[in-house]
Amino acid sequence: AQSVxxxxxxxxxxxxxxxxxxxxxxxxxxxYLFWYVQYPNQGLQLLLKYLSGSTLVKGINGFEAEFNxxxxxFHLRKPSVHISDTAEYFCAVTRRGSTLGRLxxxxxxxxxVWP
Amino acid sequence: DSGVTQTPKHLIxxxxxxxxxxxxxxxGDLSVYWYQQSLDQGLQFLIQYYNGEERAKGNIxxxxxxxxxxxxxxxxxxxxxxxxxxxxxxxASSPNRGGPQTEAFFGQGTRLTVV
Numbered sequence: 001a002q003s004v005x006x007x008x009x010x011x012x013x014x015x016x017x018x019x020x021x022x023x024x025x026x027x028x029x030x031x032y033l034f035w036y037v038q039y040p041n042q043g044l045q046l047l048l049k050y051l052s053g054s055t056l057v058k059g060i061n062g063f064e065a066e067f068n069x070x071x072x073x074f075h076l077r078k079p080s081v082h083i084s085d086t087a088e089y090f091c092a093v094t095r096r097g098s099t100l101g102r103l104x105x106x107x108x109x110x111x112x113v114w115p
Numbered sequence: 116d117s118g119v120t121q122t123p124k125h126l127i128x129x130x131x132x133x134x135x136x137x138x139x140x141x142x143g144d145l146s147v148y149w150y151q152q153s154l155d156q157g158l159q160f161l162i163q164y165y166n167g168e169e170r171a172k173g174n175i176x177x178x179x180x181x182x183x184x185x186x187x188x189x190x191x192x193x194x195x196x197x198x199x200x201x202x203x204x205x206x207a208s209s210p211n212r213g214g215p216q217t218e219a220f221f222g223q224g225t226r227l228t229v230v
Contacts (some may be wrong), residue, residue: 043221105158
């Protein structure tokens with residue numbers, strides 16, 4: 001089975017500061033990795049995904065994440081955040097070769113950007 | 116807008132009752148996935164249907180059941196409701212069985228409150 005740990009439940013930052021949201025996963029098999037964002041009263045939106053190839057993945061809204069197999073991590077970063085980035089962020093994993101709809105999610109990190 | 120429609124958006128009901136949540140997938144999508152988001156358990160995969168057939172089952176209680184109809188919409192039935200069933204229920208859809216290269220798109224969810 002796969003599991004995901006998001007190390008911070010809340011991350012407050014000031015506008016234009018850099019941010020890193022941490023995600024570690026546990027799996028006995030190779031996996032695909034994802035980051036989703038959930039804005040208030042909205043559904044989940046895919047930010048980026050790692051399937052294969054380059055370990056640095058660029059997503060929407062200026063976010064990027066780096067897959068580190070040795071550390072089983074997939075941390076999300078943005079060099080300069082905006083107030084509009086305030087949302088909950090979920091890291092997710094699924095077994096390589098599996099359906100991308102059947103995801104195992106972390107508990108989420110609430111990113112709050114202050115002016 | 117992901118193209119996935121869930122109704123109703125909000126539902127309040129009493130313990131012991133039964134409710135039905137409805138999901139219309141994106142046009143042309145054959146797979147539907149149901150997820151439950153609760154404070155206790157986080158985001159958990161419940162069940163997947165592909166073209167009318169159950170394809171994968173996750174942490175779905177026996178009191179819960181789902182089906183996918185010939186027009187591809189899906190319903191999640193929750194019975195003998197308990198306070199702990201209060202949660203946000205998400206539906207997602209993807210074009211096919213949800214193979215490795217296929218992303219699932221999420222609806223905005225149905226918030227169920229059991230009182």
